[in-house]
Amino acid sequence: MAHFTVIGLGRFGITASLELIHMGHSVTGVDCSEKIATQYAEELTQTVICDSTDERALKELSLSESEAVLVAIGEDMEASLLTTLHLKNLGVKHLWVKANNAAHHTILSKLGVSKIIHPEEEMGIRVAQALNYPMVSDYIAIGHGYYVVEIEVIERIDNMSLGELLNDKIHIIESLLVKREQDLFPKPNDKFILHSGDILLLCGTRAVLKSLAPRLV
Structure with missing residues (x-):
């Protein structure tokens, strides 16, 4: 089975992570909150406390081992866009990103991500x-x-x-x-x-x- 990295363990991110685990894949869950990362440490393959807006921190995640990376950051559009930009700079090819609104979608489309997701819509x-x-x-x-x-x-x-x-x-x-x-x-x-x-x-x-x-x- 494949390995995936999910950045942002809010409701959407953790739901996607747990479903991937259920399907037999392995998942590294990433969140800037120690409390959240600790909460799901037993359920995911691995959880990492990381500020994804810091490109140097992202370099430590061995992202090349992931089949795809899902950016599931919630309402913080700036954090989502910075994370996406850093991941593109790091050469992540299969990059899926949750968009929160039309402006977010427009900017993501310019960054050339693999898939833009609008879960609520x-x-x-x-x-x-x-x-x-x-x-x-x-x-x-x-x-x-x-x-x-x-x-x-x-x-x-x-x-x-x-x-x-x-x-x-x-x-x-x-x-x-x-x-x-x-x-x-x-x-x-x-x-x-x-x-x-x-x-x-x-x-x-x-x-x-x-x-x-x-x-x-």
Whole structure:
């Protein structure tokens, strides 16, 4: 598994760190607060007390061993930007940074980081999508207007074939996978019979997937 460094152990940073640990990775957590670093010392692979706005201090972290570095500093935009600039100067290639507002995002984009994250906005969008399309358990935007959605098959379409469900959209929606308890059925064809409780992964444009929604509720 990979090793990651997370700078800033607030709610967002520690949540990301613990999830990476849960997935089997190792994580060095970095925070300027001794209290916070000590609090999570038992849960992370390693915690380091460090002022990340000090480039000399960052040099001591062996960042070259990390698959990626996540800057998860909270409301202190100046500290976030200084940290990001120092990490770029130190040659960190895979650099993800949490942005707190539009101005923060604009400056980060000029620094050429790998990924800018807006956790509150992104979660707000996901919640809105879930409220609007309750049949969609989860979704991933894959670019160019295409999405992969996870749908639980309801009782009303039990024993319906995939072809019957998709009907006229069979050629414009890609069926990626059906998960049935512990069994996986990749690339199911139009004759595949769906059972209530199946998890169906579909790929298509937002407009096409949205037009399918009435058949799934």
